[in-house]
Amino acid sequence: MREEKPKSPSQKNKSAKTKSWFWPVVYSGIAIVFVGMIWGYNALLKEDSPGLADIAGKNPKDSAIVETNAAKEMLKYPFKETLLDDVAVLQEYYDVKADETMRENALLVFDQTYEANTGLSISVEGQPFEIVASLSGTVENIITDPFKGSEIVLTHADGLKTIYRSVTGILVKKDEEVLQGQPIATSTENEWNPTAGIHLHFEVQKNGVTVNPRSYLGFQ
Numbered sequence: 001m002r003e004e005k006p007k008s009p010s011q012k013n014k015s016a017k018t019k020s021w022f023w024p025v026v027y028s029g030i031a032i033v034f035v036g037m038i039w040g041y042n043a044l045l046k047e048d049s050p051g052l053a054d055i056a057g058k059n060p061k062d063s064a065i066v067e068t069n070a071a072k073e074m075l076k077y078p079f080k081e082t083l084l085d086d087v088a089v090l091q092e093y094y095d096v097k098a099d100e101t102m103r104e105n106a107l108l109v110f111d112q113t114y115e116a117n118t119g120l121s122i123s124v125e126g127q128p129f130e131i132v133a134s135l136s137g138t139v140e141n142i143i144t145d146p147f148k149g150s151e152i153v154l155t156h157a158d159g160l161k162t163i164y165r166s167v168t169g170i171l172v173k174k175d176e177e178v179l180q181g182q183p184i185a186t187s188t189e190n191e192w193n194p195t196a197g198i199h200l201h202f203e204v205q206k207n208g209v210t211v212n213p214r215s216y217l218g219f220q
Contacts, residue, residue, distance in 0.1 A: 073180055075216040078134050078164060078202050083124050089219050090196050091121035093212040108193055118210045119163065119203030120219065121196045128186050128198055134162050136180045139172050149190035149201070154178065163203035166190045 077084065092098070092105045094116035107114045137156035144150050149166030156162065167185035172178055187200040204213045213219075 073135055075134050075160070075162075075204070075213075076132075076180060077217060078131055078162070078200060079122070079124065079129055080132065083129060086124050087219070088123050088125075089120050090123050090199060091117050091193075093117055093120055093210075093214065095212050119165075119201050120213050121193065121199050122187075122202055122219075123197065123199045124187070126197050128168075128188060129200075130183050131164055131167055131185045131187060131200055133178045133180055133182045133184055134202075134204075135160065137162075137178060139174050139176045139178060142170060142172070142174055145190075147190065148192040149188065150185075152184055154184075159207040161205040161208075163201075163205070165201035165203070166193070166196075166199055 077087075079087065091108065092102050094103060094107065108117050133154060135154070135156040137154040137160075139152065140155045140161070141153040142151070143153070150168060150170060151163060151165040152167060152170060152172065154162045154164075164185060166188055168188040169186040170184065172182075172184050178184060187198055189196070189198045193199075193201075202213055204211050204216060
């Protein structure tokens with residue numbers, strides 16, 4: 001038998017050096033490949049999976065902006081503000097805490113009977129004027145009443161409701177969404193309150209209870 005020659009010290013050192021760097025390099029290569037596979041898989045999912053904006057067909061931030069703007073709305077006059085100098089409140093809202101003169105002005109008389117006014121009777125020099133929505137909201141109801149005058153009821157956020165009576169030429173429909181300042185009708189006269197002539201009966205309710213519109217608006 002041929003006797004194997006023992007390895008020289010230089011051969012042993014070379015072998016040891018080879019082992020010292022070979023496996024770390026192999027492990028590093030495997031790690032890089034693994035990380036690359038994960039990154040590629042996540043990128044593929046991101047491309048294939050629709051985001052919230054794609055599902056809704058619009059940017060979800062858009063809805064948040066609309067809701068924020070709606071929440072900031074304050075009750076405005078039920079007519080164009082350019083008419084404010086010509087507006088007159090013919091009959092006041094009946095407030096039991098008001099002085100005697102205000103209470104008397106808030107009593108409506110028909111067929112020798114008195115009834116407390118639940119809103120404001122608004123006139124613009126006795127002429128028809130365009131009525132607009134005081135707040136953005138939904139048309140809850142439209143009532144046709146040739147005696148008291150046709151009526152539009154709008155519901156709004158925070159339990160508010162606005163009522164526009166003694167109107168004609170109604171421009172909205174039940175369940176329709178309306179924007180603040182949008183024209184909804186024209187003022188007219190009615191048989192139940194003939195002394196007011198052409199006017200708008202404007203009423204505000206909070207959680208189902210009528211409140212004085214003056215608590216929201218600064219009528220002269």
